[in-house]
Amino acid sequence: MKTKKFLAGAVTLLAVATLAACSSTADKDIITMKGQTITVSEFYEKVKTNSAAQQVLLSMVVTEVFEAEYGDKVTEKEVNAEYDKKAKELGETFESALASAGLTSETFKQQIRTNLLVEYALKQAAEKDITDEDYKAAYEAYTPEVTAQIIKLDDEAKAKEVLAAAQAEGADFAQLAKDNSTDTATKEDGGTVKFDSTSTTVPTQVQTAIFALEPGQVGASVVNVVDMTTYQTSYYVVKLNSKTEKATDWKEYKDTLKEIIVAQRQSDSTFVTNVLSEALQNANVKVKDEAFQNLLSQYIQSDTSSSSSSSTSSSSSSDSE
Numbered sequence: 001m002k003t004k005k006f007l008a009g010a011v012t013l014l015a016v017a018t019l020a021a022c023s024s025t026a027d028k029d030i031i032t033m034k035g036q037t038i039t040v041s042e043f044y045e046k047v048k049t050n051s052a053a054q055q056v057l058l059s060m061v062v063t064e065v066f067e068a069e070y071g072d073k074v075t076e077k078e079v080n081a082e083y084d085k086k087a088k089e090l091g092e093t094f095e096s097a098l099a100s101a102g103l104t105s106e107t108f109k110q111q112i113r114t115n116l117l118v119e120y121a122l123k124q125a126a127e128k129d130i131t132d133e134d135y136k137a138a139y140e141a142y143t144p145e146v147t148a149q150i151i152k153l154d155d156e157a158k159a160k161e162v163l164a165a166a167q168a169e170g171a172d173f174a175q176l177a178k179d180n181s182t183d184t185a186t187k188e189d190g191g192t193v194k195f196d197s198t199s200t201t202v203p204t205q206v207q208t209a210i211f212a213l214e215p216g217q218v219g220a221s222v223v224n225v226v227d228m229t230t231y232q233t234s235y236y237v238v239k240l241n242s243k244t245e246k247a248t249d250w251k252e253y254k255d256t257l258k259e260i261i262v263a264q265r266q267s268d269s270t271f272v273t274n275v276l277s278e279a280l281q282n283a284n285v286k287v288k289d290e291a292f293q294n295l296l297s298q299y300i301q302s303d304t305s306s307s308s309s310s311s312t313s314s315s316s317s318s319d320s321e
Contacts, residue, residue, distance in 0.1 A: 048291045058295055059114065062276070065283040066117040074116045082112045118276075119266075125275045126265035130258065138257040138264075139250035142197050146243040148210045149173050149191040150202075150236055152183040159222045159235035166218050166237050173218070173239050182234075192241075198260055206236050213240035273298060 031038040047053045083105075087094045098108055151166070151173075153159040162180050166173050174190025181187035195202045197211070203225045213219060216239075223236040250257065265271045277299040285300050287293050 048289065054292060054295045057292055059111075061280070061285060061296070062118065063110070063114045065279050065285065066114065066121060068283065069279065070117045070120050073120045074113055078116060079109050079113045082116065083109055086112075121279060122266045122272060122275055123262060126262040126271070127258070130261055134261050135250055135254065135257050138260045139253060142246075142253060142257065142260065143207075143211050144244040144246050144253075145194055145196045146210060147192065147194050147241045149177060149239045149241060150183065150186065150193055150206060150210075151177045151181045151191050151238075152186075153180060153235045153237070154182055154232075156222065156224075156233075156235050159237060163219070163222055163237045166239065171218075176237075191239075196256075198256065198263075203236075206238060209236075210238050210240050211243075213238070215240055215242050 028040045029037045030040060030043055086108075090097050098104065101108075103111070151159075151162055153162060158180070162176055165171060166176055174192075177187050177191030181191055183191070186193055193202060195207070197207060199207065203223075205223050205225050209219050209223045219238040223238060225234045225236060226232070227234065247253065280296070280299045285296070287296050287300065
């Protein structure tokens, strides 16, 4: 989700820069050496335009605003569950991954908590004002559950060979999957999968190819899918076994369609920006230092921008007199 990318800059390296906001510590020495010192205020002036420092400030602001508004909506149990999930996914590399990101267990949990708070706010906003037209549009794009078989391969030439074998009369698609598929989750079941168009486990390109088939039909060509995290291409041979007849009344799928609409809104960058902007404006967040106005300008108007606009307006008025 985009909110996770938005908050990914929760690095602790530059958090000390916030000390400069307090006059009693602004001239406190951080480093001393022969004939020289580096104070908090000097450090702040140097690092405040650094992109990492900007992300730290943004993360701090978002955390404060959403904690105040939705703090009671996310429990410690939920945070720990997400933390444990990430730790399990990374296994032995988890600790080194935290260290390389400049995070500790506690700061990572805080990052998770902030993400969950924002996700809660987005979900609440996304569930509002859903119209019948929204439901109907989602219904038109929705395909009910199908049962299919897939064979995933890493080599295109091999995939074409398997496709030719699968298209041959009397071909045993299940055995071809067991013998050739690199998808360990499905190969032992002959590549069998069940899904509808809301699936996140079956690649979109594979879904589209299968939905276009008739029951019992093997795809006419190999389906190429690029993993955008690794840029590796996988090759799929597909077959449709059966499909559920689509009901004529969209209301029969209302709950599913609502999930689709909410998910689409949550993944819409404009929608996410609007929700964040409203939250920051409701919290009356004001940017006092011009160095940070560009980072927050898409969400709120800085005091420096307001002053500039007012000055321009006053000048124009004077010139016209």
